[in-house]
Amino acid sequence: MPKSHPILLVEDNPDDQLLTLRALESNNIINQVEVAVDGQEALDYLHRRGEYAGRSDRGPQFVLLDINLPKLSGIEVLREIRSTPRLRHLPVVILTSSKEDRDLIESYNLGVNSYIRKPVDFNQFTELVKQLGFYWLVINEAPEL
Amino acid sequence: MVRNRERDKDESTGRRTAPPTRDASPPEQGAAVRPSHTTLESDYEYYRDVFENSPDMIVSVSAEDKTIIRCNQTVVEVLGFSKDEVIGRPVVDFYARECLADVQLAMQSFTTHGFVRDAHLILRRKDGKTIPVTLNVTAMRDENGKILYSRSIWRDATQGDRIIEESRRRNATLLSANVNLRSRYQSAEVMFRSLFTHAGMGITIVSPAGKILEVNPALEEILGYSSEELRAVSFEDITHPDDIDLDTEFYAELMSGQRTSYRVTKRYYHSTGRLIYARLTVSLIRTPTGDIQHVVGMFEDVTERQEAQLRLQESRRRFELAAEGSADGIWDVNLETGALVASGRMAEMLGLDQDEMPESIEELLDLVHELDREQVEETIGRLREPGRRFSVDCRFRFAGGEYRWRQMRGGIVEVAADESFRMVGVLSDIALRKRTENQLHNLNVQLERRVRQRTRALEQANKELEAFSYSVSHDLRAPLRALDGFSQLLLEDYADALDATGRDFLNRIRGAAQSMGALIDDILRLSRVTRMELTIVNIDLSRMARELAQNLHAQEPDRAIEWKIQPGIAVRGDERLIRIVLTNLLENAMKYSRPRKPAIIEVGMELHEDALRCFVRDNGVGFDHRYAKKLFKAFQRLHNKADFEGSGIGLATVARIINRHGGEVSALSEPDKGAAFYFTLNCEAE
Structure with missing residues (x-):
C-alpha cells in the first residue's frame, strides 16, 4: 500500500500544477501533495522553516522537482538537499520540460534519483505519473526522514 | 784484394804435375792476324794448351742452368774427377757445403755486375778433401750483350792463404778492415737486390748508351710490359709523343755533369693502350773513377693523383664560374686565424668596394646591425663540428647608415689537405623576402x-x-x-x-499542440547538432542500422518491410550524430514506403567517383528530383502533411551533421520510383 507521507511537488506554472495533481488523482494516488511554487519555498518546507516552521507531518515521501523556478532553480534546490545530511537520501525526481544536456548532466552530478521530461501529450503524462507514483510510493524503499 | 800475379803464376807452375800434351809455341804478337790455315791451327793448339794446362782451374758455366759446359785438364787433376764427371753437372755441386752462402752471394754479384772478382770459396775434391780457391768470373756475351755463359777461374789458394795468414799477422788491422768492407759490400748487394725487386716504385737501369739493362717488377706492372718486352722496345716508343722531348735538356745536363738528377712527369702508354702519368726521376751511377756506369730511372705512377688533380682543377673552375655567376656572395673563414676570403659578389652585396671588403670574420660581424649581432655570433659560435650548418638572417650596415637584410648560411668543413677547420658559406640578399x-x-x-x-x-x-x-x-x-x-x-x-x-x-x-511540441523538439535537435562538439570514433554502421531498423520496425510491427543491410560498413564519425542521421534516413524511408507491400529498405556503401559513400534506399513514393536541393533545408517539405507527417527539419539536421563531418549529402529519386539518400564522411576535415 502507498505510504501516507506527502509528496512534494515543486512547480511554478499553475497549469502544470493542476495537470500534475489531476494526473496523480486520476491514478488514485491519495497521498497529500504539498506544492511549492519556487525553490525557496521548497527548501522552507523541507527545513521546516518560515511558513512551514510548525509542520508536524513527516516526509516527504519523494520530491517532484521542476528546474526552471523563480528565486532558486531546481538544480540549486537539489544541491541543497544533497548537501544537507538529514535530507541527503531523500528521493528527488526532476520533472521538467527540458532535456538539455547541461541540465541532465548537472542533475546526475548532484545525485538526482530520476530525470523525467514532461511530454506534451497529456495522456502520455498521466501514464508517466502513474508509473512514477507506483515506483516511488510502492516499489521503492527509502530511509525514513 | 791486391795480388801479385807474377808470383801466383810461379807458384802454380811449380806445382804442375802433368806435362803439356802437345808442343806449344809461345804466343807471338801478331800470330792471331796471320791468315795461314796452318798458323790458325797452331794458334788453336796453342790456346788449347794454355787452356788445358793453365795453372788455374777454368770452367765455363751455362748462364741458363748453371751447369758446367767445359773444363780444363787442371780441374781434372786438382779435383780428381774425370771430365765426363764434371761436364753437365751444376757448378754448385763442386763447392764445399760450408761456403754455399758465399757461392750464392757470388752468383748474385755476377747477375748484377756480370763479373765476380776474387771471391774466396772452397771446392770439394772427389776424395772428399776441400781446397780453398779464389774465384774470378767473367761473362761471355753475344753481340747484344746477352750473357751466353760465364767463365769461372778457380785458383788454388792454399799458398795464398798462407801468405794471407802472414800478411794478417803483419797487418791485422788493415786486413780486418778489408774483411769488414767485403761483408758490408756483400750485404749491401743483398739489400740492393731486395730493394730493387720489392720496391713499389718502378726502377730501370739503363746503360749510358741507352740500352735497358734491368727492369724491376714494379716497373713491369706500371707499364704493363715484361722486362724482356721492355728491352725489345725503347722507352721512347711508349712515351706520349708530346712528352718525349720534355727532358732532353735535363738529360744533356745530367750527362755533362751539370746536374746529378732530374725529375719530370711524363705520359706513357701502358701495354693496354691506357695513358698513364709517371713521375720520373733520373740519376746516374758512376764508377769510383767518375765515369758514368749506369743511368737509373725511377718511375712513380701518379696517374690517379694526376687525374684527381685534373678533376679538382675542373671542379674548382666550375666552382669559380658558379661563384662568379651566383647571385649570392661566397665566403670562407679560416677558423684558426679568423681570416676571411670572399667572392667579388660578396663585397657588392655589402655595398663595399673590393678593397673595402672585411678580411676577418670579426670585421665582417662589425657590419651587422647591433640588434642582430648577438644572435649571429651565438649562431656561429654554437657551431663546433664539421657537418653542422647554420642559417641566420641579419641586417648589414651600408654606407650612409642604411641597413639591409641579408641571410648568412654556412657550415664547418675540415679541409683534408692541411687538416684545418674552415667555415664556408654564402650571403644571400633577402631584402625583398624580408619586406x-x-x-x-x-x-x-x-x-x-x-x-x-x-x-x-x-x-x-x-x-x-x-x-x-x-x-x-x-x-x-x-x-x-x-x-x-x-x-x-x-x-x-x-x-x-x-x-x-x-x-x-x-x-x-x-x-x-503535439505537432508543435514535435516541431520544437526538432528545432532544438538541429540547434544542438550545430553546437555540439564532435567525438570521432570508429562506427560499425551496419550494426547501428540493424539496431535502428529493429526498433523502428517494432513501432509499426504490422508492416511488411524487407531490410537489406550490407554487412561490415565501417565509418568514422560522432556516434550520437551519425545515429541521428541514420535514424532520420530510416524513418524517412519507412515513412515514404508505407504504401509498398513489401517495403524494401537498403543500407549500404559503394564506390562513387573514387570515394566511398553510404546510402539508404527505399522503394517508396519518391519525389521529383528537381526539388532534391530543397529537401535539405529546414521546414521544406515536398509532401502534403496529411499524407506524410513531419516537420521538415529531419533532413536539414542530416545535412547539418554530414556537413560537420566534412562530408556531402545528396538524394536521387523519381516520383513513384523510390528514393536514395547518399552521404560521405570525411572526419579529418573538421
Whole structure:
C-alpha cells in the first residue's frame, strides 16, 4: 500500500500544477501533495522553516522537482538537499520540460534519483505519473526522514 | 784484394804435375792476324794448351742452368774427377757445403755486375778433401750483350792463404778492415737486390748508351710490359709523343755533369693502350773513377693523383664560374686565424668596394646591425663540428647608415689537405623576402585580430543561441502541455456538454499542440547538432542500422518491410550524430514506403567517383528530383502533411551533421520510383 507521507511537488506554472495533481488523482494516488511554487519555498518546507516552521507531518515521501523556478532553480534546490545530511537520501525526481544536456548532466552530478521530461501529450503524462507514483510510493524503499 | 800475379803464376807452375800434351809455341804478337790455315791451327793448339794446362782451374758455366759446359785438364787433376764427371753437372755441386752462402752471394754479384772478382770459396775434391780457391768470373756475351755463359777461374789458394795468414799477422788491422768492407759490400748487394725487386716504385737501369739493362717488377706492372718486352722496345716508343722531348735538356745536363738528377712527369702508354702519368726521376751511377756506369730511372705512377688533380682543377673552375655567376656572395673563414676570403659578389652585396671588403670574420660581424649581432655570433659560435650548418638572417650596415637584410648560411668543413677547420658559406640578399615577410606578418596580425573579433562575435551569438534554445526548450513547451492537457480534461470531464464537432475541435487543438511540441523538439535537435562538439570514433554502421531498423520496425510491427543491410560498413564519425542521421534516413524511408507491400529498405556503401559513400534506399513514393536541393533545408517539405507527417527539419539536421563531418549529402529519386539518400564522411576535415 502507498505510504501516507506527502509528496512534494515543486512547480511554478499553475497549469502544470493542476495537470500534475489531476494526473496523480486520476491514478488514485491519495497521498497529500504539498506544492511549492519556487525553490525557496521548497527548501522552507523541507527545513521546516518560515511558513512551514510548525509542520508536524513527516516526509516527504519523494520530491517532484521542476528546474526552471523563480528565486532558486531546481538544480540549486537539489544541491541543497544533497548537501544537507538529514535530507541527503531523500528521493528527488526532476520533472521538467527540458532535456538539455547541461541540465541532465548537472542533475546526475548532484545525485538526482530520476530525470523525467514532461511530454506534451497529456495522456502520455498521466501514464508517466502513474508509473512514477507506483515506483516511488510502492516499489521503492527509502530511509525514513 | 791486391795480388801479385807474377808470383801466383810461379807458384802454380811449380806445382804442375802433368806435362803439356802437345808442343806449344809461345804466343807471338801478331800470330792471331796471320791468315795461314796452318798458323790458325797452331794458334788453336796453342790456346788449347794454355787452356788445358793453365795453372788455374777454368770452367765455363751455362748462364741458363748453371751447369758446367767445359773444363780444363787442371780441374781434372786438382779435383780428381774425370771430365765426363764434371761436364753437365751444376757448378754448385763442386763447392764445399760450408761456403754455399758465399757461392750464392757470388752468383748474385755476377747477375748484377756480370763479373765476380776474387771471391774466396772452397771446392770439394772427389776424395772428399776441400781446397780453398779464389774465384774470378767473367761473362761471355753475344753481340747484344746477352750473357751466353760465364767463365769461372778457380785458383788454388792454399799458398795464398798462407801468405794471407802472414800478411794478417803483419797487418791485422788493415786486413780486418778489408774483411769488414767485403761483408758490408756483400750485404749491401743483398739489400740492393731486395730493394730493387720489392720496391713499389718502378726502377730501370739503363746503360749510358741507352740500352735497358734491368727492369724491376714494379716497373713491369706500371707499364704493363715484361722486362724482356721492355728491352725489345725503347722507352721512347711508349712515351706520349708530346712528352718525349720534355727532358732532353735535363738529360744533356745530367750527362755533362751539370746536374746529378732530374725529375719530370711524363705520359706513357701502358701495354693496354691506357695513358698513364709517371713521375720520373733520373740519376746516374758512376764508377769510383767518375765515369758514368749506369743511368737509373725511377718511375712513380701518379696517374690517379694526376687525374684527381685534373678533376679538382675542373671542379674548382666550375666552382669559380658558379661563384662568379651566383647571385649570392661566397665566403670562407679560416677558423684558426679568423681570416676571411670572399667572392667579388660578396663585397657588392655589402655595398663595399673590393678593397673595402672585411678580411676577418670579426670585421665582417662589425657590419651587422647591433640588434642582430648577438644572435649571429651565438649562431656561429654554437657551431663546433664539421657537418653542422647554420642559417641566420641579419641586417648589414651600408654606407650612409642604411641597413639591409641579408641571410648568412654556412657550415664547418675540415679541409683534408692541411687538416684545418674552415667555415664556408654564402650571403644571400633577402631584402625583398624580408619586406614580403613583414607585409605578410602585418597582414597576419590584422587577420588574427579580425578572426578574434569574429570569434568573439560568434561565441557571443552561440551563447545567445544556446540561451535561446534553453529557454525555448523549457518555456515554449509548457503552454503546449496546458493546451493538450486541458483539452483532454475537457473531453474527459465535459464530454456530455460537447457534440461530435466540439470534440473534434478539441482533438484538433490537441493535435496541433503535439505537432508543435514535435516541431520544437526538432528545432532544438538541429540547434544542438550545430553546437555540439564532435567525438570521432570508429562506427560499425551496419550494426547501428540493424539496431535502428529493429526498433523502428517494432513501432509499426504490422508492416511488411524487407531490410537489406550490407554487412561490415565501417565509418568514422560522432556516434550520437551519425545515429541521428541514420535514424532520420530510416524513418524517412519507412515513412515514404508505407504504401509498398513489401517495403524494401537498403543500407549500404559503394564506390562513387573514387570515394566511398553510404546510402539508404527505399522503394517508396519518391519525389521529383528537381526539388532534391530543397529537401535539405529546414521546414521544406515536398509532401502534403496529411499524407506524410513531419516537420521538415529531419533532413536539414542530416545535412547539418554530414556537413560537420566534412562530408556531402545528396538524394536521387523519381516520383513513384523510390528514393536514395547518399552521404560521405570525411572526419579529418573538421
